[in-house]
Amino acid sequence: MTKILLVEDQPTAAAYLAKGLKEEGMMVDVAHNGPDGLHLLLTVQYDLAILDVMLPGLDGWTILETMRRAQRQTPVLFVTARDAIDDRVRGLELGAEDYMVKPFAFSELLARVRVILRRSGRPSPANEPTVLELHDLRIDLVKHRATRGTDRLELTPKEFALLSLLLRHSGEVQSRAVIADQVWEMNFESDTNVVEVAIRRLRTKMDDPYPIKLLHTVRGVGYVLEVRD
Known part of the structure; x- marks a missing residue:
């Protein structure tokens, strides 16, 4: 089963996204701050990490940089309210697979998640038995x-x-x-x-x-x- 880490500090948004992903057949762990998110990424094997950029304790940029230095190659999808072109470029240059600006439709997030999973060769719920x-x-x-x-x-x-x-x-x-x-x-x-x-x-x-x-x-x-x- 596809295993995803969602790092999002807004409880309502985190609950909504986690619920939607679970309904699509994925297992979802949720962290509400940067340090907890980084700890999970360094100690647990995930198929994908969905990271907010602005997080308490440690921002998404630092999480991605740290995990890449530690040779953790988990694919990363940034979701954030920061919509400046420079921010998008920075996220991609740091090694994120994709970058989404809030607000967005859950259907679009799900489509991008599936594309990343297919591209990375990881299991996708779309290919799992129904x-x-x-x-x-x-x-x-x-x-x-x-x-x-x-x-x-x-x-x-x-x-x-x-x-x-x-x-x-x-x-x-x-x-x-x-x-x-x-x-x-x-x-x-x-x-x-x-x-x-x-x-x-x-x-x-x-x-x-x-x-x-x-x-x-x-x-x-x-x-x-x-x-x-």
Whole structure:
């Protein structure tokens, strides 16, 4: 799955962009200041970084210069309100793949993201499968339809997002923290049971009526979709 880092200090804009990218099948980490963004870029492998220029603590120019000196070749797309030609030229000369001026339509951002991913040889959601299957479970990501055998599963949007996450990573245990972040865009708190409630409701619909169980709890770790003997 395509993994993107979004470094944006405006919470509303960051949430909007992250939500849109996740709906397109991408994994998104968000940093709200320069130092955090740089740390992630130096320690985590991303397919693309979307950087604002004016950031608290460290600007986008410095982030890009520092990561390139550290031999980190993650492609960078600048998004910023700075629209001067000199700023655009500076961003490209520093090694950014593209430069977008705010405000912009999300559809344009998505198109540029896909172009950069194709150009860099990294996986693009446009090339990822739109239908996922495990045993007799099948989900169509485009039509937002889930079935088990010949039965249509009536899922809420969050239940479908949860099932999609688990099925994309079938055989891999997903922690409650990862699920909370990817499905609800929230930091996991130990006294929050939203994940357990959603898992229980999903299991009632897609597992309980059928003899072969696919959704399993790994105690103390998380949840996994897989066929077990």
